[in-house]
Amino acid sequence: MKICIVSKIDSKEAVELAKSLGWAFSDAGNEVIYEESIASELGYSGVSFSKIDADYLLVIGGDGSVLRAVRLMKKQIPVLGINQGEVGFLTDVERDNIEWIMKGLPTPLKIEPRMRISVKLNGRDLGSALNEAVIETSRPAKILKFNLFLNGKELDEFRADGLIIGTPTGSTAYAMSAGGPIVDSTLEGILLVPIAPYMLSSRPYLINSNSEIEVKLVSNKPALLVIDGQDQYELGENDSLVITKSSEPALFVDIGRSFFEKVEQKLRS
Numbered sequence: 692m693k694i695c696i697v698s699k700i701d702s703k704e705a706v707e708l709a710k711s712l713g714w715a716f717s718d719a720g721n722e723v724i725y726e727e728s729i730a731s732e733l734g735y736s737g738v739s740f741s742k743i744d745a746d747y748l749l750v751i752g753g754d755g756s757v758l759r760a761v762r763l764m765k766k767q768i769p770v771l772g773i774n775q776g777e778v779g780f781l782t783d784v785e786r787d788n789i790e791w792i793m794k795g796l797p798t799p800l801k802i803e804p805r806m807r808i809s810v811k812l813n814g815r816d817l818g819s820a821l822n823e824a825v826i827e828t829s830r831p832a833k834i835l836k837f838n839l840f841l842n843g844k845e846l847d848e849f850r851a852d853g854l855i856i857g858t859p860t861g862s863t864a865y866a867m868s869a870g871g872p873i874v875d876s877t878l879e880g881i882l883l884v885p886i887a888p889y890m891l892s893s894r895p896y897l898i899n900s901n902s903e904i905e906v907k908l909v910s911n912k913p914a915l916l917v918i919d920g921q922d923q924y925e926l927g928e929n930d931s932l933v934i935t936k937s938s939e940p941a942l943f944v945d946i947g948r949s950f951f952e953k954v955e956q957k958l959r960s
Contacts (some may be wrong), residue, residue, distance in 0.1 A: 695738070695745035697760050697776075698729040704852040705775040706732050708789070709751050712773075725936060726760075726785040735933035741765045743888070745946065747800070749773065754864075757781040758919040759820050761807075762939045771801050771944040780863055783946050795843035797895070801945040804861045806900060807937035810918060813930060819937040820919045822861030826906065826926065827886065832862045834889060840905040841898065853886035854906060854912075856934050860896045860941075863954065871895045876950050879932060906932040 698709040710733055713723045724745060730737025738744075748768045750757050753776015760770065763816035772782030773789070807819040828835050832923050836852055839846040857866040862874040862882055870882035872895065879900035885893045898904060907929065908914060914926040926932075 692716075692747065695724045695726060695731065695743050697726040697748060697750045697752075697756065697758050700728055700732045702752075705751045707772070707830055708775070709733065712749065712751075717866065718760070737777040743764070743768060747771060750947040751775050753777055753779055754781045755920060758821055759921055762818060762919055767939055767942050769800065769942040769944050771946070781860075781943075783944070783948055783953075794929060803877070803943045804940040805876060805943060806858050806940050808856065808858055808881060809915075809935045809937040810922060812916065812926075814933075817916075817922070817924065818937070820861075821858065821868060821941050822864050822919050823855050823857035823882075824932070824934065825853060825855050825865060825886075825917045825918075826889055826908065826914055826932070827917065829915045833912045834910070835908065835912060835914055836910040837885075838907040838909055840907070842903055844933065845906075846896075847893070848909075849885060849888055850886040850888060850910075851886045851888040851893060853883065855884040856904065856906065856932075857882040857884065857888060866895075873954060879936070881936070886889070887942050900936045902935075904934040906934070908932075 696709050696713055697728045698705045708731050717723050725735050725737045726738050727737030730731060737944050745768055748770045750760050750770055750772045756773045773784045774782035796920060809819050810817045810824050834850050836850045854868055857864045859874040859878045861942050866882050866884045867873060869884045869886050871882055881898040883896040908926055911928040916924045916926050
């Protein structure tokens with residue numbers, strides 16, 4: 692197998708783990724390469740996200756590290772995350788189970804696709820999101836006004852502090868904190884969750900994944916679009932955001948932990 696290792700570099704523990712796992716996989720007869728930022732920390736030559744060519748991507752960090760890796764990859768590679776962060780909902784291997792991964796991955800590996808959403812702003816392609824695209828006010832205490840369209844027909848008009856357009860994978864992230872439902876990550880659908888809506892009647896929607904959703908910002912108050920917590924863009928009055936199902940899902944190595952096992956462990960403990 693050819694394995695690419697990605698790691699956050701602001702943690703000595705994560706950097707050391709990246710080095711030891713690389714040695715372990717090499718000793719087991721695998722080809723190991725490193726993403727360029729962690730490679731630089733270790734004194735190795737590395738490869739950029741846009742040029743990664745491997746069978747699996749080993750990500751050492753938290754959910755942010757996984758989201759960043761998935762967003763930056765040009766071609767999706769099956770991801771296995773090792774939790775070196777806080778919650779780690781996207782990282783299936785915990786610190787106390789490192790020995791399992793050190794012994795080598797069992798084969799054949801089962802791969803779980805995760806739906807992503809494609810985001811376009813005024814016709815400009817901003818790439819895909821695994822968790823969510825969030826529109827939020829950039830000035831505290833200033834409310835925004837939205838028009839929602841579903842397949843070209845008006846769906847709703849409301850005022851709120853912001854709007855989360857999320858995936859089932861993202862349903863346990865910001866969308867849940869804003870009052871959205873927890874959705875099994877193996878399902879496909881698009882979540883629309885208003886943030887602090889002005890009217891009690893403004894409730895979350897779960898939309899068929901084959902739909903096209905357009906969000907128009909009606910108010911003239913400044914706002915920001917944030918994609919997976921990684922990239923942000925300024926929004927203004929009459930800007931149009933079009934959301935569709937991405938043609939390329941994210942891919943995750945399935946180590947046998949069910950979605951609801953993770954919910955119980957991560958969100959109820």
